[in-house]
Amino acid sequence: xxxxxxxxxxxxxxDWIADxxxxxxxxxxxAQVKPGEIADRLPKTPPVESEExxxxxxxxxxxxxxxxxxxxxxxxFAYFPANTSEPSVLAEFLTAGLGAQCMVWQTSPAAxxxxxxxxxxxxxxxxxxxxFRGVIQDTASTSTLxxxxxxxxxxxxxxxxxxxxxxxxxxxxxxxxxxxxHSSVEKGVRIAGFGKDHLRLIPTGANFAMIxxxxxxxxxxxxxxxxxxxxxxxxxxxxSSTSIDPLRPxxxxxxxxxxxxxxxxAMAGTAAMLPEMRxxxxxxxxxxxxxxxxxxxxxxxxDCSAYFCKDPKALTSTFEILPEYLRTEVDPRVKNFxxxxxxxxxxxxxxxxWFVIRYFGIRGLQQKVRSHIELAKEFESWIRKDxxxxxxxxxxxxxxxxxxxxxxxxxxxxxxxxxNKGLMDELNRSGKMFITHTELKGRFTLxxxxxxxxxxxGHVQRAWEQLQAxxxxx
Amino acid sequence: xxxxxxxxxxxxxxDWIADxxxxxxxxxxxAQVKPGEIADRLPKTPPVESEExxxxxxxxxxxxxxxxxxxxxxxxFAYFPANTSEPSVLAEFLTAGLGAQCMVWQTSPAAxxxxxxxxxxxxxxxxxxxxFRGVIQDTASTSTLxxxxxxxxxxxxxxxxxxxxxxxxxxxxxxxxxxxxHSSVEKGVRIAGFGKDHLRLIPTGANFAMIxxxxxxxxxxxxxxxxxxxxxxxxxxxxSSTSIDPLRPxxxxxxxxxxxxxxxxAMAGTAAMLPEMRxxxxxxxxxxxxxxxxxxxxxxxxDCSAYFCKDPKALTSTFEILPEYLRTEVDPRVKNFxxxxxxxxxxxxxxxxWFVIRYFGIRGLQQKVRSHIELAKEFESWIRKDxxxxxxxxxxxxxxxxxxxxxxxxxxxxxxxxxNKGLMDELNRSGKMFITHTELKGRFTLxxxxxxxxxxxGHVQRAWEQLQAxxxxx
Numbered sequence: 001x002x003x004x005x006x007x008x009x010x011x012x013x014x015d016w017i018a019d020x021x022x023x024x025x026x027x028x029x030x031a032q033v034k035p036g037e038i039a040d041r042l043p044k045t046p047p048v049e050s051e052e053x054x055x056x057x058x059x060x061x062x063x064x065x066x067x068x069x070x071x072x073x074x075x076x077f078a079y080f081p082a083n084t085s086e087p088s089v090l091a092e093f094l095t096a097g098l099g100a101q102c103m104v105w106q107t108s109p110a111a112x113x114x115x116x117x118x119x120x121x122x123x124x125x126x127x128x129x130x131x132f133r134g135v136i137q138d139t140a141s142t143s144t145l146x147x148x149x150x151x152x153x154x155x156x157x158x159x160x161x162x163x164x165x166x167x168x169x170x171x172x173x174x175x176x177x178x179x180x181x182h183s184s185v186e187k188g189v190r191i192a193g194f195g196k197d198h199l200r201l202i203p204t205g206a207n208f209a210m211i212x213x214x215x216x217x218x219x220x221x222x223x224x225x226x227x228x229x230x231x232x233x234x235x236x237x238x239x240s241s242t243s244i245d246p247l248r249p250x251x252x253x254x255x256x257x258x259x260x261x262x263x264x265x266a267m268a269g270t271a272a273m274l275p276e277m278r279x280x281x282x283x284x285x286x287x288x289x290x291x292x293x294x295x296x297x298x299x300x301x302x303d304c305s306a307y308f309c310k311d312p313k314a315l316t317s318t319f320e321i322l323p324e325y326l327r328t329e330v331d332p333r334v335k336n337f338x339x340x341x342x343x344x345x346x347x348x349x350x351x352x353x354w355f356v357i358r359y360f361g362i363r364g365l366q367q368k369v370r371s372h373i374e375l376a377k378e379f380e381s382w383i384r385k386d387x388x389x390x391x392x393x394x395x396x397x398x399x400x401x402x403x404x405x406x407x408x409x410x411x412x413x414x415x416x417x418x419x420n421k422g423l424m425d426e427l428n429r430s431g432k433m434f435i436t437h438t439e440l441k442g443r444f445t446l447x448x449x450x451x452x453x454x455x456x457x458g459h460v461q462r463a464w465e466q467l468q469a470x471x472x473x474x
Numbered sequence: 475x476x477x478x479x480x481x482x483x484x485x486x487x488x489d490w491i492a493d494x495x496x497x498x499x500x501x502x503x504x505a506q507v508k509p510g511e512i513a514d515r516l517p518k519t520p521p522v523e524s525e526e527x528x529x530x531x532x533x534x535x536x537x538x539x540x541x542x543x544x545x546x547x548x549x550x551f552a553y554f555p556a557n558t559s560e561p562s563v564l565a566e567f568l569t570a571g572l573g574a575q576c577m578v579w580q581t582s583p584a585a586x587x588x589x590x591x592x593x594x595x596x597x598x599x600x601x602x603x604x605x606f607r608g609v610i611q612d613t614a615s616t617s618t619l620x621x622x623x624x625x626x627x628x629x630x631x632x633x634x635x636x637x638x639x640x641x642x643x644x645x646x647x648x649x650x651x652x653x654x655x656h657s658s659v660e661k662g663v664r665i666a667g668f669g670k671d672h673l674r675l676i677p678t679g680a681n682f683a684m685i686x687x688x689x690x691x692x693x694x695x696x697x698x699x700x701x702x703x704x705x706x707x708x709x710x711x712x713x714s715s716t717s718i719d720p721l722r723p724x725x726x727x728x729x730x731x732x733x734x735x736x737x738x739x740a741m742a743g744t745a746a747m748l749p750e751m752r753x754x755x756x757x758x759x760x761x762x763x764x765x766x767x768x769x770x771x772x773x774x775x776x777d778c779s780a781y782f783c784k785d786p787k788a789l790t791s792t793f794e795i796l797p798e799y800l801r802t803e804v805d806p807r808v809k810n811f812x813x814x815x816x817x818x819x820x821x822x823x824x825x826x827x828w829f830v831i832r833y834f835g836i837r838g839l840q841q842k843v844r845s846h847i848e849l850a851k852e853f854e855s856w857i858r859k860d861x862x863x864x865x866x867x868x869x870x871x872x873x874x875x876x877x878x879x880x881x882x883x884x885x886x887x888x889x890x891x892x893x894n895k896g897l898m899d900e901l902n903r904s905g906k907m908f909i910t911h912t913e914l915k916g917r918f919t920l921x922x923x924x925x926x927x928x929x930x931x932g933h934v935q936r937a938w939e940q941l942q943a944x945x946x947x948x
Contacts (some may be wrong), residue, residue: 164669193667
């Protein structure tokens with residue numbers, strides 16, 4: 001493509017994105033298509049001859065766009081947010097344009113050094129301990145897998161990397177997490193070869209947070225049986241209810257038993273920027289590793305997962321590879337981030353963080369996050385005042401767990417599930433808002449999470465109005 | 475940021491990227507900075523107050539840009555390429571602007587269905603078997619790790635996921651690859667818990683390709699000793715010399731012993747688009763999994779690694795998780811790509827592939843790849859004609875392995891290494907070209923890989939001229 005054509009379509013796409021951002025509320029939040037509908041409109045074989053950019057861009061708008069769920073719609077209240085912001089999008093343009101590969105220092109010195117710097121900015125912003133060192137991973141799933149493999153290696157003197165899982169007690173490495181932990185913990189436990197049988201799901205209390213005493217008991221029991229407690233994954237902000245495992249007592253237990261403590265604060269970690277929320281990380285100094293995702297609630301395009309560790313040597317000793325073709329003169333004096341995680345190749349992801357932190361400033365970021373928390377509390381207050389609804393979990397920050405409970409009649413759990421599922425589906429089918437569900441102690445629960453960059457009181461109010469209008473059908 | 479400001483900087487950045495693409499040859503290919511130089515120019519603490527976009531964009535140009543190695547410079551001959559193209563960059567703009575999360579069908583139906591379609595286009599383009607199904611991963615390292623975990627699980631009836639590595643023979647799972655295989659194989663073997671001791675490095679012949687008979691012997695020996703051969707990783711296009719493991723005899727051995735065959739064709743797979751190169755994949759029907767990276771040699775921005783498998787059920791059975799909060803109505807009828815790999819969150823990466831394949835068409839892509847191969851053969855012919863140089867490996871496609879051998883005097887391997895390292899460093903310090911090195915059978919080797927999108931005969935000629943001028947200093 002000649003530069004003139006690139007320039008033309010570059011400008012056209014910038015204008016299209018600007019319009020898209022401006023008019024995003026005109027799109028249905030959840031894609032209103034059926035399985036197979038988009039694929040049916042696409043040719044089954046690749047084109048032999050070159051096609052015009054005009055045709056491709058038009059097909060993007062005509063064929064694909066109707067099949068997108070709009071994560072940046074301010075009435076997106078589903079899952080956890082994957083929010084973005086204009087400065088982040090601009091940085092992603094530059095990253096794409098540079099097309100740099102950031103696997104080792106030499107292949108993009110500025111990318112490596114900027115990553116060191118902005119990760120330390122994040123460390124300071126969240127109040128993480130001074131010695132923690134950071135690296136960007138793609139997702140919290142991958143970060144947690146990294147932590148589990150590091151824990152496995154540290155517990156065995158880096159022996160499984162060399163010799164595989166041995167016979168005997170060292171083979172019986174045990175991982176602990178709460179019954180409310182994210183599915184990525186089990187996934188990581190499986191990939192790293194521990195086996196699901198060696199994952200203990202520690203009970204949670206009425207607030208859905210891990211009960212430290214139960215963790216202590218489980219570790220004691222395993223030790224007594226000749227097993228080797230290896231890693232505890234504590235969650236700050238669970239996916240179902242944003243419950244917060246108490247890091248200090250958990251950390252003290254880990255410290256006593258010399259067990260690796262990994263903290264999964266994928267979404268909620270961002271809230272620690274606020275002085276009034278800093279308490280969620282009380283005891284984080286016990287952690288050996290910590291992850292939170294700026295791509296969730298810090299206005300930074302996916303993917304950008306911030307992984308911190310106390311002892312980078314444990315990380316690099318676990319993942320280091322040094323084939324001749326990757327050796328450089330400066331290796332002893334620089335960080336080669338390829339050894340800080342699983343993939344060798346790496347995008348220039350620090351740039352968008354740098355743009356976002358500088359553009360908003362700490363104060364600007366704090367304001368946005370604080371307003372999301374206030375909006376969730378506001379929504380909670382409406383739910384609490386209306387006898388047709390019940391709260392299903394404490395609101396610790398920006399997520400409200402609730403359900404509709406028809407005022408008349410006795411309903412079984414199954415009936416309530418059916419009613420609330422119907423309610424959720426009808427709301428989502430409207431295209432005006434998007435919420436998702438979970439299960440809390442066996443009870444079907446609706447989740448409304450406030451985290452999209454531009455969500456305001458008006459959007460939350462309209463969600464409440466739609467909810468009220470909708471329940472009359474059930 | 476208001477839309478007006480976004481629009482303004484969006485346009486400014488498009489113009490900047492267009493100029494950058496246009497003038498890229500004015501930049502030194504390899505960043506000419508010292509370790510710490512970029513970091514020293516960046517503040518150690520994050521800004522409290524918001525900064526102007528103008529200042530941020532200027533700092534990008536002023537502070538960061540001098541620290542970038544320019545992977546899109548047509549005189550980039552180092553490593554393997556990570557090439558891009560204009561349509562791919564445009565698609566990345568859209569992906570950034572949409573900010574969609576493509577973990578399950580519901581969260582972006584169009585992204586899921588487009589991924590199915592374009593991955594099948596790629597399958598057809600490379601001539602992979604009909605039944606193969608594809609998914610986009612971030613890198614070949616991750617793809618190979620996925621293959622190793624799937625192989626591990628299939629070999630143990632999906633038992634290690636459940637129970638961990640057992641005592642006894644099933645614990646002694648063995649992985650085979652050639653001594654020339656990429657470091658990611660060992661890394662994957664370690665992460666998946668096999669242990670490096672259980673990785674057999676099969677000898678290679680004079681052409682640096684795996685010797686199938688040696689593989690057969692190693693498998694027989696392990697079986698005799700009560701071990702369980704689990705996975706063979708064959709390489710089509712090794713990193714050091716682009717040597718090609720013969721898939722058919724290797725596949726027949728795997729078939730006979732019911733061992734998982736994974737094919738790592740990270741860079742070279744792209745060449746299979748050419749009818750005259752299709753032979754590199756002869757026997758690929760024996761493969762259980764296959765990876766190649768469109769982000770290497772198919773003009774598609776990093777990251778985009780194309781992973782294919784014969785039995786998707788083996789993949790999803792290995793990685794499937796189904797927490798309540800991710801369940802959707804349509805699950806039985808759609809693909810949820812979160813279960814096709816390690817991370818849960820996924821970018822909309824199919825879009826750039828769609829743009830690239832349509833914009834170039836199969837014919838356009840073939841032309842580019844074919845011209846790269848011709849340029850490498852041209853460079854090889856110059857090397858062969860000049861008695862001061864020696865070829866270090868056969869040129870199978872776009873990589874030339876050579877070294878300088880001063881015509882007078884006897885030199886030890888150490889001296890030749892010192893001389894060629896000095897030569898390489900001087901060439902790279904010039905900023906006019908960038909090559910890297912490897913070691914082949916203990917001999918220091920220079921690598922010149924032709925793969926950047928816009929590399930022409932002129933660039934390769936100039937590299938040859940610079941090389942000739944430079945050797946006079948040694």
